[in-house]
Amino acid sequence: MLSNYNFDEFEYGTAEEKPILADFVPYSTVIWVADDYTTVFASQHIDDFKTYLDLGGNMLFAGWKLINNLLYSNAYPYDFDDTSFIYNYLKISHADLSGFTDKLSGEIGQNGYPDVSVDTLKIPIATWGNTLRYIESITPVTGAEIIYTIDMENNTSAFEGEICGIRYLGNDYNMVYLGFPLYFMEEDNIKILIDSVMNDFGEEQGIKDIFNKKLLPKETGFLNAIPNPLSNKTSIVFKLKEKSKVNIDIFNISGQLVKQLINDTYESGVYKVSWDRKDIRGLSVPEGIYFCRLSTDKISILKKIIVID
Structure with a gap:
């Protein structure tokens, strides 16, 4: 999905692979993807994220149950105030999680972002059919913009049309938050999504430094x-x-x-x-x-x- 850009990729699956702030700061953009349903590593890096964003960096957060990941918790729904990293930096005041009966077929793009469809060949559990489960809905704070809403196969779901992706483009830093896992979406859709994020972040394609x-x-x-x-x-x-x-x-x-x-x-x-x-x-x-x-x-x-x- 990043084939058009110069990038370094880091696998973080064990404590021995844990990055530190010094690994972040050389880069103008950091993409933190947690597509593993049970991953909780992000909670160990809140101070690193704060410092990197305070330096003016760009960050894309995306994943499955990412708020749980950041909080090292499993207690949806959540409410956040201005004492929270998630409120102040990720620009989220409330987060909830869709349930087993809520069948995600994709996400509807806004503000120049493309629609994204679930890749039916990557569904991890056969009983889910051609849809995904457990997608975050989020409420943005003032200053953040909606870029994605939930598209459920069952339109009667309480999560149909709820916000699942936002961006914040500020004078202090830029941030995109996606409450769904990228790996399980159509690859061609995700490439266009990434191009949209990189354009928001001011990153150039195809430049060989x-x-x-x-x-x-x-x-x-x-x-x-x-x-x-x-x-x-x-x-x-x-x-x-x-x-x-x-x-x-x-x-x-x-x-x-x-x-x-x-x-x-x-x-x-x-x-x-x-x-x-x-x-x-x-x-x-x-x-x-x-x-x-x-x-x-x-x-x-x-x-x-x-x-x-």
């Missing part, structure tokens, strides 16, 4: 800008495998130095520095294409940054 993906071994370092494009400020996140003398500089498309952000020595680890769109004179740069370069004695990484008004 020759600096980060082709020439540079991943384990030596990483550089990213979140958000990108930016209008006011972006966080430059970089990762070092070993202690290094680091320079981070911003250049314009003509190769002229705009501003030096870092000239110092750092231990191995993950770091963040902000660029406020200002040049060396303290003036805001015009919209256009810029480049952020991380350089040490051993590596040089370039990241394209787009500035918009």
Whole structure:
């Protein structure tokens, strides 16, 4: 479903495979998919999700009983207030779960998202026929937009037409939440869905980042800008495998130095520095294409940054 994009895939099925925040921050977008009916790993990463989104990252959450997964619980329905991660970050105030007699045939797309149908060849339990069970309905908070509603085979279901997918596109971060498992849907539908998400997140198709993906071994370092494009400020996140003398500089498309952000020595680890769109004179740069370069004695990484008004 991500064949049009440059991506890394991580399998997380055991405690030994558990990711940490440092695994998230090099990426402008993180997709968290939990299509296993009994998976509960997400509950261990709430603080990681918060920090990543606070940095301005993009996240897609999708899965089966995902609220249970996040809460390490099994007590639908749920109500959330502004003390909850699910309310504040996922923009959900209420969640419920359809039952055994509610037969999902697909999801109806809104706001530019495609309709999605259940793949009848992937139904995990024969007695379910050509439909799925146990799909989340959610109530969005102000600021979130509906992108999917439930389409039941039995239209008399109380869950028919209920919301099951939302997006939040903010100045602080972008997020899409889908209360249904992607694996069990028609693959062609999901590819179009993913393209819609990536378009909302500002990700480009078919771009080969020759600096980060082709020439540079991943384990030596990483550089990213979140958000990108930016209008006011972006966080430059970089990762070092070993202690290094680091320079981070911003250049314009003509190769002229705009501003030096870092000239110092750092231990191995993950770091963040902000660029406020200002040049060396303290003036805001015009919209256009810029480049952020991380350089040490051993590596040089370039990241394209787009500035918009």
